[in-house]
Amino acid sequence: xxxxxxPTEMTATEGAIVxxxxxxxxxxxxxxxxxxxxxxxxxxxxxxxxxxxxxEKGRFSSFLSRSKGYSYLLLKELQMKDSASYLCAALxxxxxxxxxxxxxxxxxxxxxx
Amino acid sequence: xxxxxxxxxxLIKTRGQQVTLRCSSQSGHNTVSWYQQALGQxxxxxxxxxxEEENGRGNFPPRFSGLQFPNYSSELNVNALELDDSALxxxxxxxxxxxxxxxxYFGPGTRxxxx
Numbered sequence: 496x497x498x499x500x501x502p503t504e505m506t507a508t509e510g511a512i513v514x515x516x517x518x519x520x521x522x523x524x525x526x527x528x529x530x531x532x533x534x535x536x537x538x539x540x541x542x543x544x545x546x547x548x549x550x551e552k553g554r555f556s557s558f559l560s561r562s563k564g565y566s567y568l569l570l571k572e573l574q575m576k577d578s579a580s581y582l583c584a585a586l587x588x589x590x591x592x593x594x595x596x597x598x599x600x601x602x603x604x605x606x607x608x
Numbered sequence: 609x610x611x612x613x614x615x616x617x618x619l620i621k622t623r624g625q626q627v628t629l630r631c632s633s634q635s636g637h638n639t640v641s642w643y644q645q646a647l648g649q650x651x652x653x654x655x656x657x658x659x660e661e662e663n664g665r666g667n668f669p670p671r672f673s674g675l676q677f678p679n680y681s682s683e684l685n686v687n688a689l690e691l692d693d694s695a696l697x698x699x700x701x702x703x704x705x706x707x708x709x710x711x712x713y714f715g716p717g718t719r720x721x722x723x
Contacts (some may be wrong), residue, residue, distance in 0.1 A: 499650075526710075537612075537698055537714035538651065582650050586710075593664030596641075596712075598650030 497521045498507050499599035506605045507573055515568045515602045517583030527559050527566045528584040528596065536581055541568070570604075578606045611635060612715035620634055620721045621689050629684045629718045631699035635704050639663070640682040641712060644700040652696060657682060658704060694722045 507513040510512055512524040514579040527546040530538035533543070543552060544566065545560035580601040587595050609633035621627050633640050637660045643651035654664035657676035671687040680701070686693060696719050700712035 507614070537716050540713070541712050543710055553705060581659050586651070589664065591664075593656070595653050595656075597653065598643075600650045 497597045499601045501599040504603045517566045519585045523588040525586040529568045530582040532580045614715040618719045626687045631682045633680045633701035637701035639702045639704045641700045642684045677690040689722045
C-alpha cells in the first residue's frame with residue numbers, strides 16, 4: 496500500500512525557522528506536493544518537487560530525496576499567519592496509467608509570539 | 609481566491625439519502641479532482657475527470673460517482689449516504705496537457721453532515 500508519514504503537530508516561535516518532515520513509501524512515485532491549509536479553508540499549493548534537491552520560494556523551501564523517500568518543508572522568519580496545517584502529498588502513477596495524489600494526515604503548526 | 613467555486617457550502621442529510629455536490633472550475637482548466645476530508649485528516653482522493661472522462665479513482669465504493677460537463681464544471685453524487693460520509697468535500701481544478709495534472713487549485717469545499 497501507499498504510506499505517507501508526517502508529524503501530527505509542531506510548535507515554533509515567531510521569527511524562527513521550522514522544518515516539517517515527510518516520509519513516504521509508495522510505488523509509482525512521480526513527485527511530492529506541499530499544501531498549506533488554514534482551519535476551515537481549502538488547501539493552497541506551496542510547492543511540487545520532482546527532482547532531488549532544494550527548491551526555494553521566498554520564505555518557504557521544499558526538499559526532496561527520492562532515494563530516501565523523504566521530503567521536508569522549511570519555513571523561515573515565521574509569522575503568526577503561518578499557523579496552519581501543512582499537507583504532504585505524493586503523486587502516484589497507477590498501473591493503469593492514471594495519476595493519483597495521496598495525502599498525509601497533515602502537520603498542524605502553531606506559531607506563538 | 610483560486611477561482612474555483614463549490615455549492616452548497618453546507619448541507620445536512622439523513623442516512624440513506626442521496627446528495628449532489630457541484631464545482632465550477634477555474635477558467636481554462638480541463639481537469640477536476642474530488643476529495644473527501646474528514647476532520648483532522650488529509651484529503652482522500654475520490655476521482656478525477658479529464659475532458660469529461662474519469663481519469664483515475666481512489667478507494668471509494670461505486671455509490672460515489674461523478675460527472676464533468678463540456679464547460680468543465682463537475683458534480684459529485686453520493687448515493688445511500690452513511691454516517692461516515694460526513695466530511696468536507698473538496699474539488700480541485702487544474703490544467704493538464706496530458707492526463708497528469710500538477711498544480712491543483714482547490715475550491716472552498718462543501719461541508720456535509722449525515723445524521
